[in-house]
Amino acid sequence: MGKRLLILTAGMGAGHDAVAGELARRLTPRDVEVSVLDVLDLVPLRLGHGLRHTYELSIRTAPWLYEATYRAFFVSPRPPPASPLTALIADRLERRVRELPPDAVVSTFHLAAQAAGRLRQQHRLDAPSIVLVTDFAVHRMWLHPGNDRYLCPDERVARAVAERMGRPATGHAPVVRPEFLRTDDGGRLRAAIGARPGERVVLISAGAWGVGRVIETAEGLAASGRYLPVVMCGRNQRLRARVLREGIGHALGWRDDMADLMAGAYALIDNAAGMTCREAFACGLPVVSYRPIPGHGRDGAQAMARDGLSSFAGSPAELVEALDRLQDETTRRARKIRRLFDAVPAEKVIGAALG
Incomplete structure (x- = not known):
């Protein structure tokens, strides 16, 4: 029987989806049943779509606002606070993994990494949780102590993540077609x-x-x-x-x-x-x-x-x-x-x- 892999992404631009899609293409021939899930689709009442639209709008028309948000919440040395959005996504993700239990979960977006890490830390996810970081500069929203392993842009970043999180971290080759x-x-x-x-x-x-x-x-x-x-x-x-x-x-x-x-x-x-x-x-x-x-x-x-x-x-x-x-x-x-x-x-x- 083949293994099941769940890849978590988010349609914020096209990069995260591109990585998720290429990973799925590479692993499917290895007798792995791959599912790709956009975590924004787990948010009810189309609020995930609203979050995507708000981010795009701020980048287009008010970049200073996104910069302020990023500096306040993404790059602080402290661990990120638990957010209602992460908790909501984690709860809905738990239902998904109970319906079709995966043998591993891979997150290619930081919000997904927070939700999967939360489930893993609370023993609500039995499969190992791997974070594939798609940013060259790793901010704290990528990092959650519940995740098992980190795949980083290079070995320098991997050493910093391993030291900070106490979890295995390695550099990986870029995931391109x-x-x-x-x-x-x-x-x-x-x-x-x-x-x-x-x-x-x-x-x-x-x-x-x-x-x-x-x-x-x-x-x-x-x-x-x-x-x-x-x-x-x-x-x-x-x-x-x-x-x-x-x-x-x-x-x-x-x-x-x-x-x-x-x-x-x-x-x-x-x-x-x-x-x-x-x-x-x-x-x-x-x-x-x-x-x-x-x-x-x-x-x-x-x-x-x-x-x-x-x-x-x-x-x-x-x-x-x-x-x-x-x-x-x-x-x-x-x-x-x-x-x-x-x-x-x-x-x-x-x-x-x-x-």
Whole structure:
């Protein structure tokens, strides 16, 4: 009889779901019955949808508010207080695991990690609970003493988590789809935007929701005359229409062929330090963080830069300078990134937990 794995995620953008989906793809052939559950769907009266909408709205229109919330509740050195929302999700999650008991639970979102840890600590979950951290900067909401093991972005973070929580923690290789690890000639991107030979195409990521000050970023790159900006607008059709209307660069909507597009680019400018960065690393595409979204976005971007995985630009002039320097830094940075992908695969650790 095969094992059952329950993967907990949350539709906050697309990154957490992407990790959950790729984990499910990797483990299903191993005679593992995988279920993926969005913990926001456990919140009654569509309040989970409201929470998602509130977060997206704050990132779009009041980033200072999210920054204040993040600093107050996410990065304090103290353990996070028990919240009614976590308790509610944990109660509903308990019903789910009693109906279909899993052999292991994996959380790819911090709220899920809190709920699963709570159940485990209170002996209401018999299966081991593993947290797969998807942020480069690990804040306290990822950490709960009830969880059994942590899979972290790298070994440095893993050592800090193990010391803080007294639980096993290891670095793991980025969980990206296999097409990002394959080489491509890059022709699809250049054909899609009509790039001329020799033009250096720079992708500007705005995430699945199309957020951040990417219009200003594209304007600065276009004004430099050295780079051709392409704004990846996600599902934000208004943003795409504005970029095209103002003629400040090319704009693409949601795409399922990002690996092919990245293969044709000179660099990626990112503002969230999330899944798109890991995909770029897999493709060998240099990353420059610029005007990151507040909270975990800024902390993650700074953590990547400290580890030598990316560059961090603080002004339009620094952004152009960072892009100019990329060719000289490519070899050194590639070695650091290769170490990320040489780490233990997450599915190997999870498979061991399944027994």
